[in-house]
Structure formats: structure tokens, C-alpha cells
Amino acid sequence: MNSIDTRARAVVVSAAVLHSAAETLKEYDEFLRAGRSALVAGCPDPRSAEEIPSSNLNGFDVRQWAERHLADAEDARRRLRRAAARATLPVRTAACVAMAAVRAARLTPRERANLILLVAGNNLSLAHHAAAVLEYNRDVRTVRARHLLDCLDTDTVGAVSEAVGAHAEGWTVGSASASGTTALIQGVRLIEAGFTEHCLVVAPATDLSPVEIAALRLSGALAAVGDATPEAACRPFDADRSGFAYGCGAAAVVLEAPREHSRAHAPAPLGYVLGHGQYLDGRRGTAPDVEGQCTAMRLALASARLAPENIDYVNAHGTGSVLGDEVESRALHTVFGDSESPWTNSTKGLIGHCLSAAGLLEAVATLLQLNGGYCHASPWLRRPVRPGPRFTGREPALLPLRTAMSNSFAFSGINSSVVLGRATGKKHS
Amino acid sequence: MTRDDVLAALHRNILETLPDLEADELLPERNLEELGATSLDRLDILFGLQEELGVRFPVESLSPNRGLASLADLLSDSSEPR
Structure with missing residues (x-):
């Protein structure tokens, strides 16, 4: 890495x-x-x-x-x-x-x-x-x-x-x-x-x-x-x-743009975008789709040239909706499997669903967690919707993190995922 | 409605429409173009004035290059009850 x-x-x-x-x-x-x-x-x-x-x-x-x-x-x-x-x-x-x-x-x-x-x-x-x-x-x-x-x-x-x-x-x-x-x-x-x-x-x-x-x-x-x-x-x-x-x-x-020598006065970077994936379910409506979500996540991984086990943390779309969370948890389970699955949480449980701004607020939250070595708590998660994804509980998970995925799955079958990387502490080279 | 009423209302509506300005920048000889008002801003200032004062002004009365004091003179002469 x-x-x-x-x-x-x-x-x-x-x-x-x-x-x-x-x-x-x-x-x-x-x-x-x-x-x-x-x-x-x-x-x-x-x-x-x-x-x-x-x-x-x-x-x-x-x-x-x-x-x-x-x-x-x-x-x-x-x-x-x-x-x-x-x-x-x-x-x-x-x-x-x-x-x-x-x-x-x-x-x-x-x-x-x-x-x-x-x-x-x-x-x-x-x-x-x-x-x-x-x-x-x-x-x-x-x-x-x-x-x-x-x-x-x-x-x-x-x-x-x-x-x-x-x-x-x-x-x-x-x-x-x-x-x-x-x-x-x-x-x-x-x-x-x-x-x-x-x-x-x-x-x-x-x-x-x-x-x-x-x-x-x-x-x-x-x-x-x-x-x-x-x-x-x-x-x-x-x-x-x-x-x-x-x-x-x-x-x-x-x-x-990543470059050999950083420009004069550049601040230390917050992190990196390593990969991205988008996929349309190809149908109108509000219903989420496991297949479409899995495809967006896998395209993002492929674009980052990383395997599922290389992802340390997932910032899920996780709105708290009855059907949406069920579908996304199945998609996460499908992509990341059972063992060694990445820590997962949803920032929407803390700040609400900020709709069209949600993806960017959560990408920033993801970078802060990568740099800080923590996955924030899920304060009201008592009984997870399904076994599989490793959700945080009432306490944050504290551990060194390198890579994360952030998901956004919208009405109209629009699925998008990004893979983000931790800032390396030095100016990017 | 005195000329001073018109000038005060003009100041209030300019400050509401152009929020980067401070009251002490609205000198009598400065005009709306110098203060940074666009044509849309001038319309909104005019409509705001009409609403506040309960009178109608000809739509061309807020000239961009006439000083504020002179605008107040003009407006207090040209108002018609609505």
C-alpha cells in the first residue's frame, strides 16, 4: 500500500x-x-x-x-x-x-x-x-x-x-x-x-x-x-x-491533479480519490437494487485497482429507510463477504440525509476518519438489519485506516461509489 | 411623503438589494452604477420603493448614473398615487 x-x-x-x-x-x-x-x-x-x-x-x-x-x-x-x-x-x-x-x-x-x-x-x-x-x-x-x-x-x-x-x-x-x-x-x-x-x-x-x-x-x-x-x-x-x-x-x-512536485505554498492534502464507479439500474422509480449497488462498488474497486479486502472502511449510503438499508446491507455483504469485512457506518445517522449534498459531506467525513484513524459510532444501532457487514456500535472503532469507500445510491436507479485514500502526511508526490 | 422619506426609503432598499454595501457608502453624489447595481437590482430597488411608499414610479426613473440625492429629488417629483 x-x-x-x-x-x-x-x-x-x-x-x-x-x-x-x-x-x-x-x-x-x-x-x-x-x-x-x-x-x-x-x-x-x-x-x-x-x-x-x-x-x-x-x-x-x-x-x-x-x-x-x-x-x-x-x-x-x-x-x-x-x-x-x-x-x-x-x-x-x-x-x-x-x-x-x-x-x-x-x-x-x-x-x-x-x-x-x-x-x-x-x-x-x-x-x-x-x-x-x-x-x-x-x-x-x-x-x-x-x-x-x-x-x-x-x-x-x-x-x-x-x-x-x-x-x-x-x-x-x-x-x-x-x-x-x-x-x-x-x-x-x-x-x-x-x-x-x-x-x-x-x-x-x-x-x-x-x-x-x-x-x-x-x-x-x-x-x-x-x-x-x-x-x-x-x-x-x-x-x-x-x-x-x-x-x-x-x-x-x-x-x-497529482504531480511530481507539489506547487509552492500547497497545503498538506486531505486525501486522495483512488477510484470511482457508477451504474444505472436502468429503470425509473425509487426502489433500490442490490445488483446495481454491487456493480457501482465493484467498478469503483476496479478503477482503484483494489480488491474488496483492501478496503478498510465503508461510509454507507445508509439513510435509515426500511427498504434502502436492507438492500444496501445485502449489497455490502455480497461485495465484501463475511470475513474481514471493512468497518461500516452511516454519517446520515448523525447529520441526517443532506440529499444532493450528502455524498460530498460524507466524502469529507470519510477523509477525516481515514486521517484520524477512527470509524464514527452508530449511536442508535442496536440490532443490525442483517449479519455480515461490520457496523460500528455505540462506540467508534479506533484503528489505522488507509482506504475507504463512500456510497451514494439515489432515486431513479443512480448508483455511485468512490474509493478514497488517506493523506500520507507528506506533500503529495 | 417628503423628499427625505424618499431618500431614506431609497437607502433602505439599496442596502437590502446590495448586501455588500455599508450605510456610510451611500454618499449623495454616488450613483447606482458605481454602487454596483445591475439592471435586475435596479428593478428590485424600484419595486421595493413602490411597495414601501405605496406609490408608483415610472420604470425608467432609477437611472444608473444619477447621484442618489438627485434620484431622491426626481422620485419625489415623479411619484403618482396608485
Whole structure:
């Protein structure tokens, strides 16, 4: 495994996250190590009295974030505020994490300008759409010209590029709950193909409207608080799970082409993307498929030139949904077998399902765990859905880790997996 | 509605629409173009003013290159009740 960094398809130079649980990588690392759920009881569907476990960024304010994180950077504060302070929640969150990740990457102005920008997710600001339509119905004069921008997912491309000064190219990568992972994969591919030296992948917070919440509730996908406390209501891979918790969070990473000699001022890398796999079930709908999930994981392993036994840790998709967890645990068992199977957990049990940002928030969580030598706890996992995968329990697993897989399996049969490698402690060579 | 009411409302709507600005940057002679307002921003400032003041302004009244003091003069002359 010593040659692992020479196999890197891309270097993860820097990352940033935004969630009610953590605003910096250090806070995210501490939160994951503690292994406690950040979910609270919320009511995102105002017509329903029933509370659901969730995390939210209600009232997130760019100005205040900038004061906390850009105290010494007047110019960056101003650019961020100009670009995003008045935008929709997805755009506001995206601009902040993008700014933090790009600053941490210590790029030159020229490297910044040459960044390719990929925004993960589609239908990002459904809450804004719904509110605008309701207001319009009430009074047509409530329409604002800026709705032209607010209604488009690509407003994130504009705001982020303005905030960080990226000019090379920019677009959205939409694949529902797999968006964070597929956008990461597209960024890696652009680097592998030699189109760019640096790629900024940003996953904005998804803002669902009450209508989507109501539909998810009707479909039985959402965990109910019921008699449990909100933090105990979402239980990925537990026999008593009842659904997923709606999470709200954003993440960004800067990817760099692996090279012989690191550039001047480069920070120590966070880790490496070693391989990636994608597979479509080839059918419409919400049902997960063992075969499709196995294929995505095996393609990712093949692309990393690693065998299942070379994977030390799996960050599962693991939403806590009744059928989804059953199917994924079977797929994990099929790919990794019984003996020596990798430690497995689901970060969604701690932060909720952050939908199109989930894959990127979890890739960052995976890198932090690889570097820290721990697999975070699964605090509410008492009776695993099936024997086979080696799930963490109430305590974290502490052990040296080298490699990990992170899974994202979305509606519409979209399966994607990435294989990540630990930072080697030295500058990548 | 006095000219000062119009100027105060203009300031409030500019600050809400252009969140990178601070109140002390809204000097009387500065114009909306210098302050960084796009055409969409100018429309939103205008609609915000109309809503706040309960009057209608001709859509071309927020000229990008007229100073704020002069805009307030113009607006307080050109308003029509709606």
C-alpha cells in the first residue's frame, strides 16, 4: 500500500463543510469522533402537526458567517456578500463553503481563475419556488425581478464563481441524492483527462418545500419522531429503523491533479480519490437494487485497482429507510463477504440525509476518519438489519485506516461509489 | 411623503438589494452604477420603493448614473398615487 498516492486519480487539497453540527473541518472531526446525532425535532411541513427528526440551517446569514470565518479578509468578505448574501439558501451556503475551501487550498489568483466549478444537485431551491408561487397567488405585485436568478440552480454557478474568482467553466451535476458523489467523480474525471489542474466541487444545501416533505412523508420514507427522542429516531441499519431524517448541509472540496512536485505554498492534502464507479439500474422509480449497488462498488474497486479486502472502511449510503438499508446491507455483504469485512457506518445517522449534498459531506467525513484513524459510532444501532457487514456500535472503532469507500445510491436507479485514500502526511508526490 | 422619506426609503432598499454595501457608502453624489447595481437590482430597488411608499414610479426613473440625492429629488417629483 506504500504506492497508494502514485495511484491517486486526484488529490483532495482542501474541503469545507456547513451544517448545524459543524462549520469547520475541526468541528466536523470532533463531532464525528463524539458520534452523537445532531438531529432535532422539526416541522418543515406546516400543515402537519407531526414533527420529524431533521437538521436545518434556517436563517443562515452570509454576513454573520463571513464575520466568523473571514474576520481578517475584508476583500473576501465583501465579495462573498456581494455575490451571495441575498440569494436563496442553497446559493448562500454554497458560496460560503466554496470560499472556505478555495482559501484553504492556497491557490494563486491565476490558479483560482483557472478553476473548473462543478455544482452538485438539481432542484436545489424548491422552498423558494413554492414560496414565490404562493406569494404570487396572494398578490401578483410580490414578484421580484431577481426571481429570474433565484429560480435557477445555476445561480449557484454565478455566485460561487464571483465569490472565488473562478472562470474556466462551470455547470451543475444533478443526480438527486447521489449528486455529491457524482459531481466529485466528474471533477476527478476532468482532472484525469487533463482538462484542468484544479477543480472546485460544491454541494449546496438542498431546500425542500413543504410539498416535497409531505410527499416524502406520504411515501413512508421519513423517520417519525413518535415516542423516540429526535436524535434516536433515525437509525441506519438498525432492525427498528423507520425512515430517513431530512438533513440540511453543504460541502465543498478543491481537487488537484497529482504531480511530481507539489506547487509552492500547497497545503498538506486531505486525501486522495483512488477510484470511482457508477451504474444505472436502468429503470425509473425509487426502489433500490442490490445488483446495481454491487456493480457501482465493484467498478469503483476496479478503477482503484483494489480488491474488496483492501478496503478498510465503508461510509454507507445508509439513510435509515426500511427498504434502502436492507438492500444496501445485502449489497455490502455480497461485495465484501463475511470475513474481514471493512468497518461500516452511516454519517446520515448523525447529520441526517443532506440529499444532493450528502455524498460530498460524507466524502469529507470519510477523509477525516481515514486521517484520524477512527470509524464514527452508530449511536442508535442496536440490532443490525442483517449479519455480515461490520457496523460500528455505540462506540467508534479506533484503528489505522488507509482506504475507504463512500456510497451514494439515489432515486431513479443512480448508483455511485468512490474509493478514497488517506493523506500520507507528506506533500503529495 | 417628503423628499427625505424618499431618500431614506431609497437607502433602505439599496442596502437590502446590495448586501455588500455599508450605510456610510451611500454618499449623495454616488450613483447606482458605481454602487454596483445591475439592471435586475435596479428593478428590485424600484419595486421595493413602490411597495414601501405605496406609490408608483415610472420604470425608467432609477437611472444608473444619477447621484442618489438627485434620484431622491426626481422620485419625489415623479411619484403618482396608485
